[in-house]
Amino acid sequence: MRLFNKLLGERSASTPIEAALDAIDEARIEPPHTTSRESLVALVESFPFWYQHIYLGQGVYTLSTPRLHNRLWRFLEPMLPDDLAGASVLDVGTNAGYFCIKTKLKGAGKVIGVDNTDVFLQQAEACRAVWELDIDYRKLDADHLHALDQRFDIVIFTGILYHLKNPLGVLEQVAEMCNDAIVVETEVIPPTRENIVHVRLGPRGRVAVTACRQGFMKFIEKDELNEDGSNWWVPDTECVLGMLRTAGFTHFSQPRYLEETRMMLVATKRPQSLLRLTPSS
DSSP states (O other), X not given: OOOOHHHHHHHOOSSOOOOOTTSOOOOXXXXXXXXXXXXXXXXXXXXXXXXXXXXXXXXXXXSSSOOHHHHHHHHHGGGSOSXXXXXXXXXXXXXXXXXXXXXXXXXXXXXXXXXXXXXXXXHHHHHHHHHTOOOEEEEOOGGGGGGGOOOEEEEEEESOGGGOSSHHHHHHHHHHHEEEEEEEEEEOOOTTSOOOEEEEESSTXXXXXXXXXXXXXXXXXXXXXXXXXXXXXXXXXXXXXXHHHHHTOOEEOOXXXXXXXXXXXXXXXXXXXXXXXXXXX
């Protein structure tokens, strides 16, 4: 599903330091039991790289500066209730467990994080142990989510879609497992650029080659995107929305762009969702 070797080499650091003054402040609470700073530093340095910026206490983070997932949480948190009140959460492609930790600290009940990379699951378990949280991490590829044989109120689906050979099929699996809402974040074709694809469209008898300005994906055959052979598709926003509608989601937040080519949105199956499709002020 995801091969982050080159990406990690470019976007991560191996030495934990206190976050810079202008960093996103995620240290609003401390882990329940005091662990020496030296022990936490040793934990972080026991791994050759980290992808997620997670607070471990005593001023120690897994990475020195926040990353895209931290910014995503800032957009997502106002859409969540103050207390998740036992809602169940599945985090697909959990990495070091950032979203599992965040939702568990907001009162989620059953929280399961899945990833197919051993080192990420080891990092996730180490962070879970520091926070002493009841989170279940499992090695599982996104193409085989049905093997969980469980249902969830909220599915976190960030940084995954463009790594899938069959994104619609996986979204349909997710929809079958999801009671309420999915949080999607993905690489996208920039909405600020004009793109046109000409295809045959129209009702029977009046089919004609038509200019389409949205609703398509670019296929990545090899490693053209970031020299990462695990990237397969780059959709535009309307394509993402169309796949989610096809999978069974019916209500949508306004798409938010974290970067020019990174988009997030929330999709739900019902109008009265746990998540606010319009963030509270």
